[in-house]
Amino acid sequence: MQLYIGNKNYSTWSLRAWLILEKYNIPFEEVKLPLDTSVFYERLKGITPSMKVPTLVDQNTHVWDSLAICEYINDTYLSGDAWPRSGATKAKARAIACEMHSGFNALRNEMPMNIRAKRRLTTSDACKKDIARIEQIWTEQMAHFADNGGWLFGQWSIADAMFAPVVLRFKTYGIELNPQARIYMETALSCPAMKSWVEAALLEHDIVAIDEAGEEIV
Numbered sequence: 440m441q442l443y444i445g446n447k448n449y450s451t452w453s454l455r456a457w458l459i460l461e462k463y464n465i466p467f468e469e470v471k472l473p474l475d476t477s478v479f480y481e482r483l484k485g486i487t488p489s490m491k492v493p494t495l496v497d498q499n500t501h502v503w504d505s506l507a508i509c510e511y512i513n514d515t516y517l518s519g520d521a522w523p524r525s526g527a528t529k530a531k532a533r534a535i536a537c538e539m540h541s542g543f544n545a546l547r548n549e550m551p552m553n554i555r556a557k558r559r560l561t562t563s564d565a566c567k568k569d570i571a572r573i574e575q576i577w578t579e580q581m582a583h584f585a586d587n588g589g590w591l592f593g594q595w596s597i598a599d600a601m602f603a604p605v606v607l608r609f610k611t612y613g614i615e616l617n618p619q620a621r622i623y624m625e626t627a628l629s630c631p632a633m634k635s636w637v638e639a640a641l642l643e644h645d646i647v648a649i650d651e652a653g654e655e656i657v
């Protein structure tokens with residue numbers, strides 16, 4: 440099984456799919472392609488019609504969207520373990536995951552993931568609203584799970600994969616959060632899979648100009 444991903448410093452969508460494979464120790468070959476280069480598009484020909492990463496190739500099955508990859512891995516290799524078991528809780532986890540997958544556009548545009556950087560940023564009202572909503576989600580979930588697993592639904596789930604890049608964005612741009620939401624940040628940042636992705640990102644040197652935002656903090 441191969442997972443095509445982008446630069447670890449910048450590729451938010453790649454991180455989500457990579458995390459589920461890594462968290463559950465599912466063997467896979469990582470194929471890392473440099474975003475915004477001709478090599479990237481050359482290598483993806485015949486692999487994915489979207490020409491985007493992440494894309495998972497499992498023999499004849501090609502899956503080219505981060506959430507679809509998580510669902511595929513969950514169904515095919517995890518017997519459903521990567522979502523909460525109870526129907527109502529699973530529905531909430533899916534709603535939260537989809538809220539991230541399809542929304543928070545201002546935050547995504549204004550605060551690119553840039554793991555190696557430490558930046559000061561002026562954000563729009565729309566972006567502040569996105570940050571406040573994410574803080575609300577994390578706070579609400581931590582009220583139930585801070586002392587009971589520390590992930591959004593206690594045990595790690597696909598909802599946590601969806602929010603992993605936001606955790607790294609908040610770190611880069613020094614976003615201040617309430618103590619409950621900070622507990623969630625800590626859970627995510629101290630996870631060995633996340634640490635391993637961050638360590639690899641820090642070894643990269645490529646610059647994707649469009650993802651460089653804010654003012655360097657020295």
Ligand SMILES: N[C@@H](CCC(=O)N[C@@H](CS)C(=O)NCC(=O)O)C(=O)O
Nearest residue numbers: 445450451452491492493504505506
């Ligand atoms: N909805 C897709 C989005 C994938 C996506 O936009 N990937 C970016 C990298 S993080 C990409 O491949 N960009 C290359 C391009 O747009 O040309 C997902 O969830 O996987």
